[in-house]
Amino acid sequence: MPDLLTIAPLWYWVVMAALLGLALGSFFTVMAWRWPREESLSTPRSHCTGCGHVLGPHELVPVLSWAIQRGRCRGCGARVSARYPAIELATAALAAIPVATFGPTASGLAAALMAVALVPIVVIDLQHRLIPDVIVLPAAAVALALVIAADPGRWWQPVVAAAGAAGFLFLLWLFYPGGMGLGDVKLALLMGAVLGTAVIPALGIAFLTGSLLGVAMLLRHGSAARKMAVPFGPFLAVGALVALWWGPAMVGWYADRLG
Ligand SMILES: [Zn+2]
Structure with missing residues (x-):
């Protein structure tokens, strides 16, 4: 890959990434609504789900439109959820x-690809308890190609990490199918490709935070909590983001103790 810093300074690429993220976030809000309902992503045009008012170009600007209209539809005045600008900003x-x-x-x-892909994955998993293949599989393939391109001499490292993380969750799914879905197995593929060995602390954090919530629900709801289904994707996402920044340090700390 060419050195992009010779073309433009870092701040330029950061601003570009933020703008692209805003546009993608706007697309994700539409996708999170329509995809699980098997509606087309392109037609009909974006509209108020209350009154059918079709959004004009000036009403489609991420975050800004929502802020200027004070979170209300121009057609009927219905509240537009703050979830939309929140997803765009995130x-x-x-x-x-x-x-x-x-x-x-x-x-x-x-x-960046993994972090961005986690947004629709978490939103759709929270709402519908599924992780769309159409997001997670292409993201895993492209991320793997990028990581291999970054260090072709050690191409096998991300491959082993991706296969290892997905294989581990697949075994858990086999023996304890209630705990997670095959979508979580595919998400582990993406995480392993990007995180390498740091996928180990990422999975550890996911299981730890997931178990803590399980204990909290047991304390609050008693045995009824056993029947409450909680998606595992958001916990994997938390683990992935924490490990993206601190995972290598965690792996290094542990390796030092062993050595
Ligand atoms: Zn409306």
């Missing part, structure tokens, strides 16, 4: 921060 931040941290490099782009 996507922008998750696109820009990895580029700012790791630079506009192949590994920086792989990190």
